[in-house]
Amino acid sequence: xxxxxxxxxxxxxxxxxxIVIFSALVACAIAGGSHRLGILLLRRLARGRPFTINASFIxxxxxxxxxxxxxxxxxxxxxxxxxxxxxxxxxxxxxGLILALTWLxxxxxxxxxVTVIDRHPANTIDNLKARRILTQTRVLARSANFIAGLLxxxxxxxxLPGARQFGASLLASAGVAGLVAGMAARPVLGNFIAGLxxxxxxxxxxxxxxxxxxxxxxxxxxxxxxxxxxxxDERRMxxxxxxxxxxxxxxxxxxxxxxxxxxxxxxxxxxxxxxxxTEFERICKSSPLWDGRVCVLHVxxxxxxxxxxxxxxxxxxxxxxxxxxxxxxxxxxxxxxxHYPEGLPRLRSAMDPLEVHTTQTEDAASLNTIxxxxxx
Numbered sequence: 001x002x003x004x005x006x007x008x009x010x011x012x013x014x015x016x017x018x019i020v021i022f023s024a025l026v027a028c029a030i031a032g033g034s035h036r037l038g039i040l041l042l043r044r045l046a047r048g049r050p051f052t053i054n055a056s057f058i059x060x061x062x063x064x065x066x067x068x069x070x071x072x073x074x075x076x077x078x079x080x081x082x083x084x085x086x087x088x089x090x091x092x093x094x095x096g097l098i099l100a101l102t103w104l105x106x107x108x109x110x111x112x113x114v115t116v117i118d119r120h121p122a123n124t125i126d127n128l129k130a131r132r133i134l135t136q137t138r139v140l141a142r143s144a145n146f147i148a149g150l151l152x153x154x155x156x157x158x159x160l161p162g163a164r165q166f167g168a169s170l171l172a173s174a175g176v177a178g179l180v181a182g183m184a185a186r187p188v189l190g191n192f193i194a195g196l197x198x199x200x201x202x203x204x205x206x207x208x209x210x211x212x213x214x215x216x217x218x219x220x221x222x223x224x225x226x227x228x229x230x231x232x233d234e235r236r237m238x239x240x241x242x243x244x245x246x247x248x249x250x251x252x253x254x255x256x257x258x259x260x261x262x263x264x265x266x267x268x269x270x271x272x273x274x275x276x277x278t279e280f281e282r283i284c285k286s287s288p289l290w291d292g293r294v295c296v297l298h299v300x301x302x303x304x305x306x307x308x309x310x311x312x313x314x315x316x317x318x319x320x321x322x323x324x325x326x327x328x329x330x331x332x333x334x335x336x337x338x339h340y341p342e343g344l345p346r347l348r349s350a351m352d353p354l355e356v357h358t359t360q361t362e363d364a365a366s367l368n369t370i371x372x373x374x375x376x
Contacts, residue, residue: 035063211252227240
C-alpha cells in the first residue's frame with residue numbers, strides 16, 4: 001500500500017492532517033478486515049493442528065494491534081513533511097509497533113505452552129512423563145517471556161538517540177552467556193538461572209510430593225523466582241528456587257508416583273502372627289486402593305512387654321497410600337478386638353511365690369470382712 005501521493009498535496013498543514021487522519025482510518029479498516037479474514041481462513045485450513053488453532057485465539061488481539069500499527073506507520077511514512085506532529089507521531093507509532101511485536105511474541109509463547117500441556121495431560125495415575133514435560137514447559141516459557149521482554153525493551157531504547165548505547169548493551173546481555181557473566185550475582189537473576197537448572201535437571205516437578213523443612217506437600221506452582229508447595233492442611237509454603245538447588249529435601253515421586261506405606265501395631269506375644277497375616281492380605285485384596293504389588297506382614301521388633309508388627313503395603317501415590325493405611329489400621333484393630341481381645345500389650349511383672357500367697361490370704365480376709373462384718 002503506497003501513500004506517497006500524500007506528499008504532493010500542498011494545500012496547507014490542516015488539510016494534510018485531515019487527509020493523513022482519513023488515510024490512517026482507511027488503512028486501519030483495511031488492515032483490521034484483512035486480519036480477521038486471514039484468521040478465519042487460517043483456522044479453517046489448520047484443522048487438526050493444535051498449535052495453529054491455539055495461536056489464532058491466544059495471539060488474536062496482539063496480531064491485530066500489530067497490523068493496525070503497521071498500517072498507521074505506512075501512512076505516516078508517506079505523509080507530507082509539513083504535517084503537524086508528524087515526527088512525534090511517527091516515533092510513538094514505531095515504539096508502539098515494537099511493544100506490540102513483543103506482546104505478539106509473548107502470546108505465541110503462551111500458545112506453545114498451552115499446546116504442549118494439552119498434549120500431555122497430568123491428570124493420569126502415573127503421570128511422571130507428563131509432569132516432567134509440564135515443568136520444563138512452564139519454566140522455559142517464563143524464561144522465554146523474560147528474554148522477549150528484555151529484547152523489546154532493548155529495541156525501544158535503541159529508538160532513543162541518547163539511550164542507544166544503553167539499549168545496545170541491554171540487547172547484548174539478552175543472551176544466556178551475557179546474563180550469566182554480567183548479572184549472575186543478582187538475586188532475581190540467580191533465581192532465573194536456578195529455574196533453568198530445575199527445568200533441565202528437574203529435581204522437582206509440578207505435582208511432586210516433597211518433604212520441605214519437615215512439611216509434607218505437593219508442588220502446586222513453579223514461578224520464575226519461587227515454588228509454591230501446597231501443604232496437606234491447605235497451607236501454602238513459598239520457597240525460593242535457589243533453595244532447592246542449595247539444600248537437600250525429600251522427593252517421594254522423583255522417579256515414580258508409586259509408594260510404599262507402613263502400619264505399625266504393638267501386640268501381645270499371644271496373638272498368632274499367621275492369623276494376622278491372613279487377615280491383612282484379605283483386607284488388601286478387598287480394597288480398591290491397593291495396587292497389587294506389596295502386601296507383607298513382619299514382626300520387626302520385640303521388647304519385654306510386646307512385639308511390633310509392621311504391615312507393609314503399596315499404592316499408586318502417597319495420597320492413596322495414606323487412605324489405605326488408615327483403612328488397614330482400623331480394620332486390623334477391629335479384627336484383633338473381636339478375635340483376640342487379650343492381644344493388647346500387657347504389663348507383666350515377676351513376683352515371689354510367698355508374696356503371692358500372702359497377698360491372696362490378705363485379699364480373702366478382706367473379702368470375708370466385707371461379707372460377714374468384723375469379728376466380735
